[in-house]
Amino acid sequence: MNILEIFQQIKENTDAVVSFHEDEGPTPSIYVRSDSILKVMTYLKEEETMDFSVLMNHTGFHETESSRLFWHLFFEVSQDETEDHNHEEIRLFWHLYSYKKEHRVTIESSIPIGNAEIDSVVSLWKSANWLEREAYDLLGINYQGHPDLRRIMLPADWEGHPLRKDYVSPTSYHGIDNSPSAITKSFEPKGKSK
Amino acid sequence: MTSALKTEYLTINMGPQHPSTHGVIRFILKTDGEIIYECDPDVGYLHRGIEKIAESVTWQGFVPYTDRVDYVCAMNSNLSYCMAVEKLMGMETEIPKRAEYIRVIVSELNRISSHAVAIGAADMDMGAFTPFIHFLREREHINDLLEMVCGARLTYNYICIGGVNNDVSPTFLSKTAEFLDHFEVVVEQINRLISYNKIFIGRFADVAVVPPKMAIDYNLVGPNLRGSGIKFDVRKDKPYSVYSDLDFDIPVGSGRAGTLGDCYDRYMVRVEEIRESIKIIRQCLQQIPEGETKAIVKSTIKPPKGHVYFRTETPRGDTGYFLYSDGKTSPMRLKIRTGSFTGMSIIPEIARGVFIADLVAIIGSLDIVAPELDR
Numbered sequence: 388m389n390i391l392e393i394f395q396q397i398k399e400n401t402d403a404v405v406s407f408h409e410d411e412g413p414t415p416s417i418y419v420r421s422d423s424i425l426k427v428m429t430y431l432k433e434e435e436t437m438d439f440s441v442l443m444n445h446t447g448f449h450e451t452e453s454s455r456l457f458w459h460l461f462f463e464v465s466q467d468e469t470e471d472h473n474h475e476e477i478r479l480f481w482h483l484y485s486y487k488k489e490h491r492v493t494i495e496s497s498i499p500i501g502n503a504e505i506d507s508v509v510s511l512w513k514s515a516n517w518l519e520r521e522a523y524d525l526l527g528i529n530y531q532g533h534p535d536l537r538r539i540m541l542p543a544d545w546e547g548h549p550l551r552k553d554y555v556s557p558t559s560y561h562g563i564d565n566s567p568s569a570i571t572k573s574f575e576p577k578g579k580s581k
Numbered sequence: 582m583t584s585a586l587k588t589e590y591l592t593i594n595m596g597p598q599h600p601s602t603h604g605v606i607r608f609i610l611k612t613d614g615e616i617i618y619e620c621d622p623d624v625g626y627l628h629r630g631i632e633k634i635a636e637s638v639t640w641q642g643f644v645p646y647t648d649r650v651d652y653v654c655a656m657n658s659n660l661s662y663c664m665a666v667e668k669l670m671g672m673e674t675e676i677p678k679r680a681e682y683i684r685v686i687v688s689e690l691n692r693i694s695s696h697a698v699a700i701g702a703a704d705m706d707m708g709a710f711t712p713f714i715h716f717l718r719e720r721e722h723i724n725d726l727l728e729m730v731c732g733a734r735l736t737y738n739y740i741c742i743g744g745v746n747n748d749v750s751p752t753f754l755s756k757t758a759e760f761l762d763h764f765e766v767v768v769e770q771i772n773r774l775i776s777y778n779k780i781f782i783g784r785f786a787d788v789a790v791v792p793p794k795m796a797i798d799y800n801l802v803g804p805n806l807r808g809s810g811i812k813f814d815v816r817k818d819k820p821y822s823v824y825s826d827l828d829f830d831i832p833v834g835s836g837r838a839g840t841l842g843d844c845y846d847r848y849m850v851r852v853e854e855i856r857e858s859i860k861i862i863r864q865c866l867q868q869i870p871e872g873e874t875k876a877i878v879k880s881t882i883k884p885p886k887g888h889v890y891f892r893t894e895t896p897r898g899d900t901g902y903f904l905y906s907d908g909k910t911s912p913m914r915l916k917i918r919t920g921s922f923t924g925m926s927i928i929p930e931i932a933r934g935v936f937i938a939d940l941v942a943i944i945g946s947l948d949i950v951a952p953e954l955d956r
Contacts, residue, residue, distance in 0.1 A: 411886060411887040411888055412669060412885070412886070412887020412888045412889050412906075413668055413669065413671060413887065413889055414888070414889055414890065416888075440797050440798075441797050441798075441800050442800060443800060443890070443892070443899075443901060443918065444890060444901050444903055444916070444918040446903050446914070446916040446918075448905055448913060448914035480888065480890075480903065482890045482901070482903070486797060486811065486813060489818070493888075493890065512798060512800070513798045513799050513926075513930075514798065514799050514800035514923055514926065516926060517922065517923075517925075517926040518918075525632070538625075539624060539625060540624070540625040540628040540955060541625060541628065542625075549630060549633050550632065550633060550914075
């Protein structure tokens, strides 16, 4: 089954808000509004014709300039009217694969940076456990319903989430000095002053 | 008298500096005598923030960092990343045929050396030190061969976006053929030395059984998945590079010493994969054409806006590179999903109820490499 057929099936059989998205890169993806992610994932896992038995990868990134690609799903306005909104968001990706049907799909969603919350899919795939812990640690996404949401890569008392674009490295950690050396500073880009 | 002796679980610490954890990995074990009741892996000691570094280096500039993601099989890491970028740029058909064959030869050589270390280290953890030394001696030959190709012995930075950095010499090809003839015999010798050893089988058979369903649920990949009897190999099922032109088998576990999916199955899958790699390299040496080794690529590339998730089969399984480009000179986001990461996440489940000494067998059989796990 190709991704377009999967998209049609999701649209027909669930009441989730979805849209097909193929203008970014070689692999098209299915955009799902963040509040119906668990519904769509459950359908993809449980439905016999889909049978997505494995969650290959889950990740996200901090989008500083809102792409406004999917605003028509949220608002009844044209894209021009939302032009002045500076809407930072976290875009999330799930890559699913089926060993039985040998097809794959990319599911995509986005959540606002100020309220980074989304449903956890650990109840469907156990591999999501550590992947979501990593995303929580490095990007600061709160997964609702995750059984064990702790930091995984960084120490428990670390502050901030390094993969966010506005992250500033700490100058010291437990008395260990981390301020940039003179050599590091010499590599910093200089201003355009003449 | 009715006062029973009070028992409680004893929490002990294993690692991070432990000789059998293959790097800096820590386990917090809750034990009942010699039996593990709960095992909590504490990872991240080797977290170097490679994914964060990627956001400030150029696309080509990241290739040396992929060496450090998994230094036991740096060629395969190079290949995964470069192919992902090529896919994102839509230039995967432009790679010269000779470069593709060289890529397969060097990454299969690296697979042999990686499996040799994995098998040798698993033997060493079980108390057999001799096979490890034998395997390291053989690995030296492979290091020498790869040094002939690119001048480095561990972190190669040889495969680049668009092909390979320089052509291989005819001497390298003939020396590789010589090595394969020599090594094929050695595999059987070492098998007789350790793999069929009764004590060794006793330590590995029926330990930490991973049923096929659990393996899929936890997304085990590579030899660990095939050890559970699932015949899936990215090289065969989703072929990339020139693997579709090559003839090789996919060894799977069959419960030959006990239960399907136990430590011994995972171990033997690796041994047999070495033989398959030898087969692949022999075919490549025969088929390799003359010609260019690098497509024309700009010195600073800017892949078009978009995302890709590309999988290749490295020694530790299906490694996926997720790339997101916003059309600039460095990646917006780069995520590496590695085989050790999922291999590690299954340990709390399968380590429940086993002996503490068997945890060492589990780590050895899953072939976990700490830098790849933490990135």
